[in-house]
Amino acid sequence: MKYFIRIALLSLVTIPLFIYLGFWQLGRAEEKKNILNNYNILKKSVPVAIHSVNQITSLANYQPVSLSGKFDNKRFYLLDNQIINGHTGYDVIMPFYLNSGDIVLINRGWVPQGITRTKLPVIDPITEQVNLQGKLYQPSNHFVLKEDILTNSIWPQVIQRLNLKQLYSTLSSPNILNKVIVLSANSTYTFTHHLKPVNILPEKHTAYAVQWFALACLVLMMAIVTGFYAYRHKHNPMLTSK
Structure with missing residues (x-):
């Protein structure tokens, strides 16, 4: 029973945390998708001629x-x-x-x-x-x-x-x-161009989310199995005597 209590307490802490981290990674994936979509749309647009810094403040990233x-x-x-x-x-x-x-x-x-x-x-x-x-x-x-x-x-x-x-x-x-x-990468005055709109792709964030959700399920299963055996031992003293 003491072992079950420890698992239950661990589950109460880790399962909400793992679920939170999973949804956080999904949010990051969606954020990265929006950044990439905007980047791909803007890279096809005509360059805006800049004559003063006042123009820059109103322009979008990329x-x-x-x-x-x-x-x-x-x-x-x-x-x-x-x-x-x-x-x-x-x-x-x-x-x-x-x-x-x-x-x-x-x-x-x-x-x-x-x-x-x-x-x-x-x-x-x-x-x-x-x-x-x-x-x-x-x-x-x-x-x-x-x-x-x-x-x-x-x-x-x-x-x-x-x-x-x-x-x-x-x-x-x-x-x-x-x-x-x-x-630009093809500029005469560029050394080595390495601009990336995102460092981690949305697919990787989604994969991380799946891992966090899988960990939450694993801990939940551990708690259920431990609880089942604790219940059996409590109501069937013959099991504890073997």
Whole structure:
């Protein structure tokens, strides 16, 4: 009977938890489906010509855009811990001056890490005015153990996440945007393009949900079987004497 009580208490805790986690994974799957649907719809749309940062605030995530201006070759960021095919590197995030003078941040893609972490990659300057195409991207604010400490005197600066408010403030930009522009894969100025709308596909979230529901069923079956045997032993003392 004591064993049954332990199983029952365990079931009361774990079954609701497993069911909650299962439905949470189903919700994540639906969320990822919506993101992918919007991404696939928007990638077929005509790029919106950007002349000022005010246009960007009203545009959707992954909206194709085109813009003209010049890169800031002296001040740029290297987004750390970007891994492609098992190789560690950086995403190159560069300020870009529109013809209006407004600043936007451009993700030029991935470059490999040097032989040591103290040897940062060399980015060749682009001095001429250029025309670019890309997609708007709003980064997620993932939890980090330590915030980046940025300065306006040492460049390039290695960062751990895209805290856009902090980056624009360091650049002394009067406008702070919640999106960067990821250059198109076929752009002359793109290094290695690796933009993915989602890191985990909806099908994987659904598979995780099935696993959680299966665990809930397993615990429930354990509780039922244990309860059945406890009931038999309680009402048939001959079983306990054998």
